[in-house]
Amino acid sequence: MSKFGLWWVRWDNGVYISRMTLGGRVPTSYDEVAHWFKSRGFDRVVFIGNQGENIGYTGNGYEDGRYLALWIMSHISSIKYYVTIPFSRYGSKKLRDDPSEGFANSYWKDWIDGVLSVFDSNRLGFYWSYESCLQATPHDEANVTEEFIREMSRYIHNHGQEFIWIPATGSGTSARGVSYLNDPDYDGIPKIGGYFDYVFVQPNYYEYSKVDEEGNPHLPYTYEKLVEKIRWICEELPKKINNPNTTVSIEMEADRTVLGIHCTSPRDCPEGMNCDSNIHTCYEHCRDYHPQKAINYALDYVRALKDIDWKPSDLAYYFSTDFKVIDTLQEQCWRELNEPYV
Incomplete structure (x- = not known):
């Protein structure tokens, strides 16, 4: 049983830096970060940068991919990993290329080639950073097609690498996804999921209190709905994907809201967090800002x-x-449920 942890990095003034901390403490080395992952039960990590917005971009996919691969290879040597395929440009939501033009001559193929040019026995494969479950449906504004994913998957597998995806499925607006995964007009996971070795579906329950379901917007995202959704992922999605080589699972979701960091204004909060001045607590993406509820x-x-x-x-x-x-x-998990969280 493998546990995949997300290792967040950021392009900063021409170099990559790790964003990972322990209680706000910056590590003394990248190997220390790898130790933090491994000592908590993670045996694989995914280097990630917010769908590509924190990943360096020059327009040259080969050089961009090679640079990140060299950085990882020269800094981290003690844990197996997957490297991101950045979808958006650095500091922007603009795409790095046009998926409708196909994979063969795209920035993303060049990026993969750049990464592959660097040998690293710890690299297991690639992570497709575009999270939307609308891919390969009529509602995907980025125009990612099944053919595009199929060709990218084939190319990666032909080089002996694995391919993973962590699709988002629910939010407060239908433009970001849907809660119930049984409508081919809004859910592309059954169509393209079989091209991946691992599909970790995001339930998005931790973040959103409302869901859109079969045309009914703003329904309460109750615990019962979470159970229903995870049951569908467990029992129905593998049948629809119909590829015995694809592992279907979920992403466990939480963030720094659970830490209950005290604040009186946003400047008191760590980077990426805001302050709820009513309860004097820093929050991130949770649907409720109270730490115990998170x-x-x-x-x-x-x-x-x-x-x-x-x-x-x-x-x-x-x-x-x-x-x-x-x-x-x-x-808390040991205390309440008598089992580990990881």
Whole structure:
């Protein structure tokens, strides 16, 4: 059973830096970050940069990919990993290329070639950073087609590498996804999921209190809906993907809201967080800014897996950039549910 952790990096003045901390403490080395992952049960990491917005961009896919690959290879030597394929440009939501023009002559093929030019036995494969489940549907504004994903998958697999995806599925607006994964007009996961070795579906329950379902917007995203959704991912999605080589699972979701960091204004909060002045607490993306409620929403994923009696062979974990999030949830999970969070 493999546990995949997200290792957030950022392009900063011509170099890459790791964004990971432990209780706000910056590590002394990148190998220390790898140790933080491994000591908490993670055996694989995914180098990620917010769909590409934190990944360097010159317009030359080969050189951009090679630069990140060289940085990883020269800094991290003690953990298996996947490298991102950045979708958006650095500092922008503009795309790095036009997917409708096909994969063969795209920036993304050049990026993959650049990464592959650097040999690293710790690299297991690639992560497709475009999260939208609308891909290969009529509602994908980026025009990513099934053919594009199929060709990218074939190219990666022909080079002996794995290919993984962590699609988002729910939010407060239908433009970002849908809650219920049974409408081919809005859910492309069954259509393209089989081109990946791992598909970790984001339930997005931790973030959103409302869902859109079969044309009904703003329904309450209840715990019962979470159980229903995870059951569908467990029982129905593998049948629709119909590829025995694709592992289907979920992403466990939490962030620094669970830490209850005190604040009186936004300047008191760590980078990427805001201050709720009513409760004097820093928050990130959770649907509720109270730390104990955020913890409860995060642990609902564990409860839902228990309720449907599903023990996935592999899990991915989003926990923002601070390992104290994992430590907090690990302690609470043992206390409340008598089992580990990771």
